[in-house]
Amino acid sequence: MFNPEMETLPREEIEKLQLQRLRKTLLYLKNSQSFLKEKYKHINPEDIKSLSDLKYIPFTTKDELREGYPFKHIAVPIERCKRMHTSSGTTGVPVINAMTEGDINQWGEIMARCLTVAGLTSEDRLQITPSFGLFNGGFGFHYGAERLGIFIIPTGAGRSLLQLKLMKELGTTAIAAIASYPARLIEVAKESGFDFRETNLRVAILGAETWSDEYRRWIEAEMGVKTYDIIGMTETGGVGLGIDCSARSGIHIWEDHYIVEIVDPETGEPLPQGQEGELVITTLTREGLPLIRYRTRDITKIISFDPCDCGRTHVRVDRIKGRCDDMLKVKGVNFYPSQVEAILLKYKALSPYYQLVIETVKGKDEMTVIVEKVKDISQEELERLKLELYAFLGFHCNIQIVPKGTIQRVPGKAVRVHDRRKKS
Amino acid sequence: MFNPEMETLPREEIEKLQLQRLRKTLLYLKNSQSFLKEKYKHINPEDIKSLSDLKYIPFTTKDELREGYPFKHIAVPIERCKRMHTSSGTTGVPVINAMTEGDINQWGEIMARCLTVAGLTSEDRLQITPSFGLFNGGFGFHYGAERLGIFIIPTGAGRSLLQLKLMKELGTTAIAAIASYPARLIEVAKESGFDFRETNLRVAILGAETWSDEYRRWIEAEMGVKTYDIIGMTETGGVGLGIDCSARSGIHIWEDHYIVEIVDPETGEPLPQGQEGELVITTLTREGLPLIRYRTRDITKIISFDPCDCGRTHVRVDRIKGRCDDMLKVKGVNFYPSQVEAILLKYKALSPYYQLVIETVKGKDEMTVIVEKVKDISQEELERLKLELYAFLGFHCNIQIVPKGTIQRVPGKAVRVHDRRKKS
Structure with a gap:
């Protein structure tokens, strides 16, 4: 562990620390120059007696942060x-997160914890493939x-x-990537006769997109690596909010730095452990x-507040299932693209390159699943796939x-849904 | 100044420090695992009695560094x-510079000196437009x-x-860029009705390419900025080897970190102050x-070892005229593209987008200067340009x-010469 004392803090201590830091953060915000402070003018931090009082404080939304631009x-x-x-x-005015030296240090700390969870040490050689720039990914891994x-x-x-080429020649042992990027690397490797077994690569730390367990197994088999699911976003301070460990029993979120809640995305009501809803971060x-x-807007659930097999005591949430905004409603049925992906990837003949096209035909929703094959699929398998999709x-x-190669390869995050329905 | 003590060290002290550090570097290299150490096996660092003994030590070339790959x-x-x-x-196997923590600190130090020379302080907002990645530019400015x-x-x-958009909305006061990039920014600004006078921009730090004094004046007028010419390369530890100051009397090279020599590019003989030749760095x-x-391979000359008006005592070299490899020989005449650029930019009707195309026609060299106009050029001016190019x-x-817009805009360094002659 990078910071054993904090990473194994007993539950009681974590909550004591959180309450104290929550009050401090509120006070700090109220005395700051942020235009958000207006939201808290009637709230006295000392009135917050326990973490369960958190629910009385108003939410912050992405739209509010956009209003703050720049x-x-x-x-x-x-x-x-x-x-x-x-x-x-991509969905409007960008949100800017401006960071103090303290923030950069905090980011370095939580990212160092994440990389340590993934088994990296100073002996490793990390190839950072997310871009460095306004996007936070590259720099997060860097710090x-x-x-x-x-x-x-x-x-x-x-x-x-x-x-x-560099992975092999420079002895890369670990790569960091946007979750869909390994599919492209595997594809190019096949085209060029590149063999991952001839490299020293053993770890892939992936994030910034929703990716299914089936896709995960496929990458691990193809690249001969162990993958780790890392989460985070610009607003909360970048990649590194949490990561799953070798125990594969949920994503650890660093609770000395963040408070986790799950709420009903419609009503905003806090949801109990085990129930799926929107992740809310303080x-x-x-x-x-x-x-x-x-x-x-990320959908997940709390798995456990108990210590993990890895020894860490911080809360574990489920791998992100999708974003509220990604949730599709077709013919009245709600689902996430990643759930369709999970079904497609059960078929060895199919690749992880797919698109869901939704249109209005004669006034009704119609969905087409376009998916690339890596080899021919039998009529029998195709029938089974149809049945399975229908069942879901x-x-x-x-x-x-x-x-293969029909669906456009784009740099950055994959575009998997084309919703061409007329908005009413 | 960022480091007044070192930046104003008297000449005698500089040379004492250089001699001592040269011996130390040689000893370090001889005891290292670098395959280059073979070159120095018969050299005893203690035999180097003065800096003028440097000329007895063999050169290091880019080809040797390439042989070391990775x-x-x-x-x-x-x-x-x-x-x-x-x-x-682009010209073959890349050279890798792997850096220790000490190297990163050294880089941060010389870059902090350079940014301070350009008048930047913690109050500034620096927009870094060179890419972050394998190319050293982005990270150099970052450090x-x-x-x-x-x-x-x-x-x-x-x-x-x-x-x-960000320059204006975020209050950018300084930009760092590859030297040809401001031409593109100015072009896009004109197309989109963007006015640099409505920004807080006052400084542009430019490098990584040869750029003429005429181009410099043009950028300064168009963008309303003061420009600074920064030099450096991956092999010597990245951007920041030197920069020119407001006195505009040459580029200061940080002599406590580097020894500067100018040699005849053909014979390798050291050249005296004022004579143009190849820059050699230790x-x-x-x-x-x-x-x-x-x-x-960079062509320049030593301007002075005397203290500059800015108070710094380190050696000043001329702005880089070109690279030995960029030198063109057409019809037996040697010249650099930047010298043609300097002539073109005397004409207000012409833009800094140009190309030199050299071909073999009927067994003889022929050169075509293709240049974009920003407005119509009179027949009279065109004749004058012809005469001036002929005179040079x-x-x-x-x-x-x-x-306008005929010549392709490329990200990164500009491609200005197309030599289509059959190589004999």
Whole structure:
């Protein structure tokens, strides 16, 4: 462990620390220059007697942070900030997170913990393939590796053939990547006769997208690596909010730095352990952008507050199933693309490159699953797939099996849904 | 000044320090695991009695470093290295510079000095537009800004419209860029009605390419900034080897970290002050890749060893005129593309987007200068340009004036020469 004392803090101590830091964060925010402080003007931090009082404090939403653009939601003068990153901005105005030196140190600390969970030490050589720039991914891994003294191979995004060449020639032992990127590396490896078994690669730390257990097994088999699921977002301070460990029993979220809640995405009501809902994060140690009850839109559930087999005591949540915004409603049925992916990947003839196209045909929803094959699929298997999708979805969808390479490869996050329905 | 004591060290002290560090570097290299140590096996560091003995030590060339690929030329085990960057590799196998923690600190120090020369303080907001990754540019500025506590806007390469938007909305006061990039920003600004006078931008730190004084004046007028010419390369430890100051009387090279020589590119003979030749660099404080007499291929001359008006005492060299490898020989005449650029930019109707195409026509060299116009050029001016090019080159070349946007805009370094002659 990178920080054994904090990572194994008994539950009671964690909650004591959280309560104390929550009060401090609220007070800090109220006295700050953030325009969000108005939300808390009638709340006295000392009135918060226990963590269960958290539910009386209003949520913070992404739209509010967007309204702050560029810096109205930042709690300190920009002169005190040293770095910034932004959300992708694909769905509108980007959210800026401006970071103080303290924030960069906090980020380095939680990322160093995550990399240690994934088994990395100063002996490792980490190839960082998420881009370095406004996107927080590249720099997050950089700061964690810096803290641990890991040798960084800063390839950044793209140039898959060069990535493979360097992986082999420079003795890369671990890669960091956006979750869909290994599919591309595996594809290019096959095309170019590259053999992952001839490399020293043993670990892949993947995140920034929802990825199914089936996809995970496929990557691990193809690349001969152990994968780790890392989560985080620009708003909460970047990648490193949590990671799953070798025990594979949920994602540890660093509770000395964050409070975790799960709420009903419709009503906002807190949900009990085990029930699926929206992940809500309160930051306890961030200075540039402290957040109280931030609605992440990510769907998960709390697995356990008990200590994990790995010895860590922090809360474990389920791997992210999808984002509220990604949830599809087709013919009245709610589901996530990752759930369809999980079904597709049970078929060895199919690749992880797929798209869901939803259209309005004669006034009704119609969905087509377009998926690439890696080899021919038998009529029998195809029938089985149809049945299985029907059993899950409860409606019939079209299935199009297309040749390898049909679906466009894009740098960055994969685009898997094309919803062409007329919005009413 | 960032480090007043070292930056104003009297000449005598500089040379004493250099001699001592040169001996230390040689000893270090001889006892290291670098395959380059063989070159020095008959040299006893204690036999070096003065800096003028340097000329008896063999040069190091880029080809030798390439032979070391990936790590044979690195002086320490990779486990002791924390980062790496590579040369572009466009002309063959890339050179890797693997850096220890000490190297990163050295880099941060010289970059902090450079940014301070350019007038930056912790109050500034620096938009870093060179890419972050294997290329050293982005990270070099990052480490310098980190040391000074400057607010970093890490845009990286490309997306010029977004660069301008952020420049204005986030209050950017300084940008770092590859020298040809401002031309693209100015172009996009004109197309989109963007006015640099509505920004807080006041400084542009440019490097990684040869750029003429005329281009410099043009950028300064168009963007309303003061520009600084920064030099450096992957092999010597990245950007930050030197920078010119407001006095505009040459580029200061940090002599407590590097020894500067100018040699005849053909014979390797050391040249006296004022005579143009190839820049040769010896590193005095680098651990991963210490270099003795590295042939940079850059053409310049020593301007002065006297203290500058800015108070700094380190040697000043002329702005880089070109690289030996960039030198063109057409119809027996030697010249650099930047010299043609300087002539073109005297004409307000012409833009800094140009290409030199050299072909073999009927067994003879023929050169065509293709240049974009920003407005119509009169027949009279065109005749004057022809005369001026002839006066400089001593032979007639074709001139093609093409519409704006004809020449392809590429990310990264500009491609200005197309030599299509049959190699004999």
